[in-house]
Amino acid sequence: MADQSIIRITKEIGELQKSSDLSLAVAFRDRDVRNVKALIIGPHETPYEFGFFEFSVKFNKEDYPRKSPTVTGTTTNSGRCRFNPNIYGSGKVCLSILGTWRGERGEEWSAAQGLESILLSIQSLMSSNPYENEPGFEDANELHDKKNQKEYIEKIRHETLRISIIQRLEDYLGITGSCLTAPTPAEQQNYRIDLDDDIDVDDATVPWEPFKDLCKRRFLWYFDTYLETIKKAKEEVKDGQPFVRMPFEGSSNTMDGKFNYTDLEQRLCRIKAALDAESDRWAVEGVSSRVKDTTMAVNLRRQFEQIKESFKGSDVPRNIELVDDNPFVWDLTYFGRPMTNLDGGVFRIKLNFSPSFPEEQPRVKFLTPIFHHRIATDGTLCYFPKPNRREDVKQHIEAIIEALEEEQPPYDPRTLIHPEAHKLYWGSADERRTYNRRLRRSVQRSAEDF
Known part of the structure; x- marks a missing residue:
């Protein structure tokens, strides 16, 4: 029974880690899948918008999935902040599926539920009017x-x-x-x-912060x-x-x-x-890594050379160079596709790599100004590399181009990175036309400034 429980927990964690849901993240340490950290990013148009809320999830290997795990909120300002009528300052989460609140018949825990359903239920408490969660x-x-x-x-x-x-x-x-x-x-x-x-650092003294890089990148978004x-x-x-x-x-x-x-x-x-x-x-540290010929410096240079060679046979004009021969700083030049809103544009994009890549993902910024709903006012790009190919820089570049070129993306409030452009892009027909005009003007300026 215990083995089956571990298999079930491992499968659920793996599915969440491969998920395209940008508002949930999970992690465990040292193969201990029974003790999980989870991060819920607050939903759009709520007072929790884009906040980072962490929870501890503990599974009992003998009882799961017959019984629900224990879930405790840890984003409480050391117990001084009750973020919801159902999320206490102590970290207690009151939900019927967790057995911590009496719900209606059929709302209690069942073996058909799992970690994702628990996190989505907690996220549903983070509504536009959380006061309504109060029983009275x-x-x-x-x-x-x-x-x-x-x-x-x-x-x-x-x-x-x-x-x-x-x-x-x-x-x-x-x-x-x-x-x-x-x-x-x-x-x-x-x-x-x-x-x-x-x-020489003792791992036991280093705090485990599995969402550190994710939160940094999302903060920039x-x-x-x-x-x-x-x-x-x-x-x-x-x-x-x-x-x-x-x-x-x-x-x-x-x-x-x-x-x-x-x-x-x-x-x-x-x-x-x-x-x-x-x-x-990172760029300064990259120079030191290059001089020392570290494994990561060699790896990034090899990937750079392979990608540069692959661009020669591409039907889309693009080019990459290393900035000051530093394998940790790439300069990508992208030329807009013909017959699109990007036609005629020339965009320089900088990729900064950490010496800890891929644990720390690259920071991607447009050096050429562009009015785009997936690009912040400072040039920071919101893009999604494949979760199982995080070490493959070519996959990152393909995801960057896809985010830039995507013509009919599904509405996703989690990509709200440029408030004004986002509002126009997803607004009325007139607002979309305004968006397209502003995008085209920025594209034209990019060619003039190149």
């Missing part, structure tokens, strides 16, 4: 209730930014404080690895959306205004604090500067 909601006084709903949404939106995004990224990057400048040299040293040093959220929120609340305690919040199970969007905006910008500096450091 239907019996509440309507006028008073509407006021509470609005105030509850406001503080969840603030704490989603502050705790699930900003605090998480600051911890990853080793930066502190609240100023609109780049990290100080001392702070940069906190998260720098000097390739000239011989580092959603940076403009975070700023837009703050801009709108500043119109609704004032800095220093205290959070309102909800009727269902107890003294040890609440979300207390004050609004300070000015501070959050500054910290967001500082994180962005730190991530940009990190990409630049």
Whole structure:
């Protein structure tokens, strides 16, 4: 029975890791599939939008799938933040399928359910109006209730930014404080690895952070959306205004604090500067790796030479070069396909590789300005390499081109990387025409500036 349970858990984890769902991620350590970390990215158009919410999932190898695993929320600001009526500050998740809440008949756990259904059920709690999850909601006084709903949404939106995004990224990057400048040299040293040093680190002392690179890349995707959220929120609340305690919040199970969007905006910008500096450091570290002829430097150079050769027989004009002969920095030039909105365009795209590639995925940025719904205002591209080919740079380049050229993509709010372009692209017929005109103008300028 135990072996069958392990096989079932391993299969479910594998399916999730291969999934195209951009809002769920799972990981386990050292073959211990019974102890899983899961990340849920907050849904679009909710106060949880693009937040990073982590959960611990523990399976009992004797009982699963007859009984559900134990799930605990870990994004709680050390137990001080209750992100939902059903997600407590202690981390308890109240769901009928987990046996932690009494639901209607048929809502309880069954062996037909699994890890993905649990995560999707938790994600469904992160709605546009989470106050409705409170059991007494239907019996509440309507006028008073509407006021509470609005105030509850406001503080969840603030704490989603502050705790699930900003605090998480600051911890990853080793930066502190609240100023609109780049990290100080001392702070940069906190998260720098000097390739000239011989580092002997006990794995037991290193925190396990399986979603670190994913969150960094997604932060760069959603940076403009975070700023837009703050801009709108500043119109609704004032800095220093205290959070309102909800009727269902107890003294040890609440979300207390004050609004300070000015501070959050500054910290967001500082994180962005730190991530940009990190990409630049990869390039510097890459030079050292090239000189030392490390395995990764050799691997990337070999891939570069193979891809460059393959471009010679391609029907789409494109070219790649190494920047300063550094195998960790690639310069890709793409020429727009004829008879498309990109026709006549010439775009330079930079790929920065980490010395830890593929554990850390490349940072891709358009150096040529372009108005495109999958490209942020700073040139950051939202693209999806195949999950099982993360080490294959050619697959990354193909995914980059696909994201740029895709003419009729299905609507996916998780690709909201350029708020203005996204709104026009998925808006009315007139808005789509406006989008196409602005895209074409940027394409024409790219050829003129080349």
